[in-house]
Amino acid sequence: MTAQALRRWLAERVPIPIEELRKPLREELPVHLRTWVGWLGGTPLVLFGIQVITGILLTFYYTPDPSRAFDSVRRITFSLRFGWLIRSLHQNAAQLMIVALLLHMIRVFVTRAYRRPRELTWVFGVGLFLLALGFGFTGYSLVYDSLSYWATTVGTNLLGNVPVVGAQLLWLLRGGPEVNPNTLSRFYNFHIGVLPTLMVLVIGAHLLLVRLHGVARLEGDPRRETYDFFPEHVLREAAIAIVLLFALVVYATARPPGIGEPADPNFTPAHIRPEWYFFPSYRWLKVVPMQVGIWTSAAFVLAMLGWPWIDAALERLAPGRRLGLWLGSAGFVFTLVLFLWEALS
Amino acid sequence: MTLTAQKLIVACLSLALVAALFAAGSVDARRQASARKHADALLDDAANPQGARGKAVFTKYSCNACHGAGGAGGMMNINAESGGKVNGLLHVSETYTADELAEKIRGGVPLVGKADPTGPEPPLRMPPFRDLIAGQELRDLVAYLMSLRPPPGEAKSSGW
Amino acid sequence: MTGHEIGNARNPSRRAFLSNLVLGVAATLGAATLAQRFFQFLSPPRPPERVVEIPAIALAAIPDGGGTIVNLPGGHVAIERTGDTVRAFSAVCTHLGCVIQWQPVAGQAWYCPCHHGRYDRDGRVVGGPPPRPLTPIAAVVRDGQVVVKLTVRPPAGTM
Numbered sequence: 001m002t003a004q005a006l007r008r009w010l011a012e013r014v015p016i017p018i019e020e021l022r023k024p025l026r027e028e029l030p031v032h033l034r035t036w037v038g039w040l041g042g043t044p045l046v047l048f049g050i051q052v053i054t055g056i057l058l059t060f061y062y063t064p065d066p067s068r069a070f071d072s073v074r075r076i077t078f079s080l081r082f083g084w085l086i087r088s089l090h091q092n093a094a095q096l097m098i099v100a101l102l103l104h105m106i107r108v109f110v111t112r113a114y115r116r117p118r119e120l121t122w123v124f125g126v127g128l129f130l131l132a133l134g135f136g137f138t139g140y141s142l143v144y145d146s147l148s149y150w151a152t153t154v155g156t157n158l159l160g161n162v163p164v165v166g167a168q169l170l171w172l173l174r175g176g177p178e179v180n181p182n183t184l185s186r187f188y189n190f191h192i193g194v195l196p197t198l199m200v201l202v203i204g205a206h207l208l209l210v211r212l213h214g215v216a217r218l219e220g221d222p223r224r225e226t227y228d229f230f231p232e233h234v235l236r237e238a239a240i241a242i243v244l245l246f247a248l249v250v251y252a253t254a255r256p257p258g259i260g261e262p263a264d265p266n267f268t269p270a271h272i273r274p275e276w277y278f279f280p281s282y283r284w285l286k287v288v289p290m291q292v293g294i295w296t297s298a299a300f301v302l303a304m305l306g307w308p309w310i311d312a313a314l315e316r317l318a319p320g321r322r323l324g325l326w327l328g329s330a331g332f333v334f335t336l337v338l339f340l341w342e343a344l345s
Numbered sequence: 346m347t348l349t350a351q352k353l354i355v356a357c358l359s360l361a362l363v364a365a366l367f368a369a370g371s372v373d374a375r376r377q378a379s380a381r382k383h384a385d386a387l388l389d390d391a392a393n394p395q396g397a398r399g400k401a402v403f404t405k406y407s408c409n410a411c412h413g414a415g416g417a418g419g420m421m422n423i424n425a426e427s428g429g430k431v432n433g434l435l436h437v438s439e440t441y442t443a444d445e446l447a448e449k450i451r452g453g454v455p456l457v458g459k460a461d462p463t464g465p466e467p468p469l470r471m472p473p474f475r476d477l478i479a480g481q482e483l484r485d486l487v488a489y490l491m492s493l494r495p496p497p498g499e500a501k502s503s504g505w
Numbered sequence: 506m507t508g509h510e511i512g513n514a515r516n517p518s519r520r521a522f523l524s525n526l527v528l529g530v531a532a533t534l535g536a537a538t539l540a541q542r543f544f545q546f547l548s549p550p551r552p553p554e555r556v557v558e559i560p561a562i563a564l565a566a567i568p569d570g571g572g573t574i575v576n577l578p579g580g581h582v583a584i585e586r587t588g589d590t591v592r593a594f595s596a597v598c599t600h601l602g603c604v605i606q607w608q609p610v611a612g613q614a615w616y617c618p619c620h621h622g623r624y625d626r627d628g629r630v631v632g633g634p635p636p637r638p639l640t641p642i643a644a645v646v647r648d649g650q651v652v653v654k655l656t657v658r659p660p661a662g663t664m
Contacts, residue, residue, distance in 0.1 A: 057546055071662065079380040079664045081545040082373050235351045242358040242535065249365040253372050352524040356531035366538045381553060384659040388555040391578070391657050 027211065027229035032218040034227060040104040041210075042237040044128070045203065047097040047244065051135075054090040055192065062142070064188035066181050069144035070262040077259055088252035094136055096244060098277045101129050109328055112311070113216040119308035121213065124206040126305050131199050136275055138191040144184070149263030150272045152187070153179050161290050179265070279342035280335045303331075399489025402482045411469060416493050425467040426458035435495040447487050451475045552664040557657050560650045564591070567651075572607040572614060572626075579655030582642055583607070583615060585626060593644035593653050594628045599637040615639065 011018075032038065061080060063072040076083035105125065108114055114122035141152035156179065160170040175182025227233070261269075274282050285293040303310060311324035390397035403409060403416070411420045411431045418433025425431070437446055453473035459466070478486060561575045561582060572585035574596050581596035581604050594615075596604050603619035613631055615624040623632035628639035643654040 053543070057543055060547060075662055078376055079550070081377065081548075081550055082369070082542045083546055084372065084376060085369055085542060086546055232348065232351070235348070235355055238532075239351070239355050239358060242355065242362055245539075246358065246362045246365050249362065249369055253365070253369045256372050256376070349520055349524040352528040356524075356528045359528075359531035359535035362535045363538045366542060369542070377550060380550070380664055384553050384663050387659040387663060388553060388557075388657065391659075392555055392557045 027214070028226035029215050029229055029233055030217050030221075031223050031225045031227060032221055033215055033233070038107075039233075039236050039240055040100060040107055042233075043100040043240055043244070044097050044104060044132075046237065046241040047093050047100060048199070048203070050089060050093045050245070050248075051097065052196070054086050054093070055196075057086050058090060059192060062188075064142065064185050066144065066184050066263075069142065069184060070259070073143050073145075074259050077257055084256045085249065085252050088257045089248050090139075091257060092248055092251060093244075094132075094139060095276075096248070098132055098136065101132055105129065106332075109307075110325075111216070111218055112324075114308040114311075115216075116308070116312065118209070118213055118216060121206060121209040122308050123305055124202050124209065126307075127202050128199065128206060130301070131195055131202065133277060134195050135191065135199075136277060138187040138195065140275055141187050142184070142191060143259070144263050145260035146263050146267075146269050147260055147272065149179070149265070150268055151274050152183070154272055155274060155278075156183075158285065158294075162294055163291070273342075276339075276343065280338035283338045283342035300331075393492060395485050395488045396492045397489075399485035399487070399492075402478065402486040403489060406474065406478060411471075416490065420469065422457065422467045422469040424460050424464040425469070426460045429460065431469060434490055435493050437493065438491045443487050443491055446490060447483055450478060450483065450486065550664050552658045554656050554658055556654055558652050559655050559657075560647075561593075561644070561653045562651050564589070564646050564649050564651055567591075572609075574604065574607065577653070577655060579657045582653055582655070583639065584644060584651055584653070585614065589646060591644050591646055591651050592626075593642040593651075594639035595642055597640075598622050598635055599630075599639065600633070600635040605639070 029038075058076065061072055061076050061083070063069055073087070076087055078084070108122065108125070137152075137155060140148050141155075142148070156170060156174055159173060160166045162169060171177070173183075173186070174180065175186050273279075281297055284297065288296070307324075307328070311328075314323040314327065317323065390400075408416070411422075412418060412434050413420065413431075416434030416437075418431060418435070420431040421429065422431050423429060441449065451474060453475075454471040455473070457467040457470050557579070559577055559579065561577060561584060562573065564586065567573050567584060567586040569586055569588060572583060575582050575584060583594045583596040583605060585592050585607075598605050598617040598619065600617065600620055600622050603617050605615040605617045605622070605624065607614070608616035612625055613623040614626040615628075616622070617624075617633065617635070621633045622635040623630070624635070624639055625631050628641060630636075630638055645652055
């Protein structure tokens with residue numbers, strides 16, 4: 001049977017409109033995206049792919065049971081072939097994913113690519129960032145060594161301070177009054193079931209909107225030229241993916257991961273700290289009264305989600321003054337200061 | 346940059362990734378070796394359960410504090426006839442029968458011989474363990490000590 | 506992946522073909538090495554083994570002329586007693602791995618409930634589907650204890 005005949009046979013039985021499917025690859029991108037910041041949108045997706053693969057591999061050995069979780073992580077890290085590499089990839093690709101998301105958000109913020117009609121693309125994007133934070137928090141708790149256990153206790157306790165519904169929320173999240181066996185299976189489920197499902201759906205919505213709208217042209221950029229999504233843009237994304245993988249493998253080899261002491265519910269070690277991406281909120285909640293901290297944090301997240309409309313309102317208020325840029329930058333610098341404050345103390 | 350150049354760059358990056366993955370093999374080999382050693386030690390204990398219990402007795406009564414981890418010896422004991430150090434225990438099976446060794450543990454060494462008869466009294470001596478270690482614990486400890494062997498290739502040391 | 510798609514590029518000049526080929530080979534190598542690491546992770550290393558003498562059961566616990574199954578760290582062991590001597594077999598049926606039972610009737614000593622495999626006191630097959638006799642295990646009586654030689658591995662999850 002010739003290739004031609006085979007293709008015809010297949011096309012008849014699986015009638016996929018190949019030409020339709022090729023269309024997204026024929027996307028043409030504005031030339032300003034050719035600079036390296038323009039590649040940042042695809043990077044979190046690449047890293048998410050790494051997370052999915054390494055994450056599935058880790059579930060083969062990880063046991064979400066308080067008495068066995070630590071030992072299963074230790075086994076992955078020290079006994080199984082290349083378990084240390086896979087765990088390190090999973091751990092550090094997560095960090096890079098947060099970094100890439102932040103850089104992408106900063107890029108979109110500065111170029112104001114979120115303006116009408118692309119507000120919802122931005123909203124989904126912020127949603128993805130929040131989901132990534134959720135992944136980080138639940139994933140960190142799964143290791144079940146001393147630091148991870150207590151960071152989980154402290155982190156979930158914060159939620160208990162939310163007015164009115166806090167206690168309910170806490171009970172729901174932990175599956176009981178304190179961190180208990182339910183908590184671990186629930187966090188595991190969030191980490192490998194609920195959050196990935198939401199993540200895939202929101203990524204789909206985000207990408208769909210990006211494609212339907214086309215990439216926003218740069219404000220005040222007179223150039224009308226475009227370049228191909230495929231193969232040029234894809235090649236660049238591939239280059240980034242491989243460079244990141246290379247860096248992750250080299251880092252893992254140079255500093256193979258270890259593991260702390262097993263979690264002991266009766267002993268709180270010194271220097272409990274969340275992962276670095278929670279530093280700003282962690283510091284903020286330490287310096288202001290609890291209720292103020294919770295309300296302002298909620299307001300901050302809402303402001304991020306509603307930023308396209310806030311920016312538009314500010315623009316109407318004082319056209320051409322770029323109030324939004326100043327306000328957003330102030331918010332960013334403020335967050336950065338909180339981050340450094342926590343990081344350096 | 347031409348498309349061809351871009352493709353070649355991506356190809357080079359892929360090959361660099363291959364090299365990094367091969368380099369990672371050395372770390373993996375190291376971790377595998379130590380995992381195997383750990384598993385071997387567990388099997389040793391399974392093959393010699395009495396010895397494993399005796400090893401626990403050895404550390405429970407802090408024998409290792411003077412005689413060293415695994416009875417390898419080494420604690421300083423100035424002017425002791427055994428080379429100014431507390432004896433190691435790797436050679437006891439060549440010097441004692443099990444019963445003699447048990448008696449030695451029960452009685453201790455109240456007087457440590459001096460290397461230099463005119464020198465000071467060696468500060469460390471072995472207390473009698475008569476009232477502490479007895480019965481099954483003593484039998485396990487003796488079985489453990491009698492199973493100790495010097496590492497292969499080491500010349501027979503002086504002393505025990 | 507990428508290389509394959511690029512192989513179908515619309516512009517099949519020699520230069521493009523060669524660069525696609527190089528890219529395809531390099532990308533395949535990279536993906537294959539990564540996949541190999543992942544597969545190595547998925548197949549746990551074979552743990553070390555050691556042949557160990559294990560006290561299985563007191564001789565007095567087996568009636569003279571009788572047999573019993575003992576569950577030990579190295580597996581299920583079938584032990585039969587004749588006076589002061591014992592014989593032992595692996596209690597795993599050679600057919601499909603069920604655990605046999607002591608059931609002495611008419612020339613049969615051991616019986617496998619799964620598919621009616623039957624063995625005599627020497628472990629020979631006397632009926633049913635088992636393809637091979639039972640695997641013998643070295644056993645002696647020491648201080649009134651039946652001691653068997655078994656191959657043991659470290660506890661599950663150690664490696």
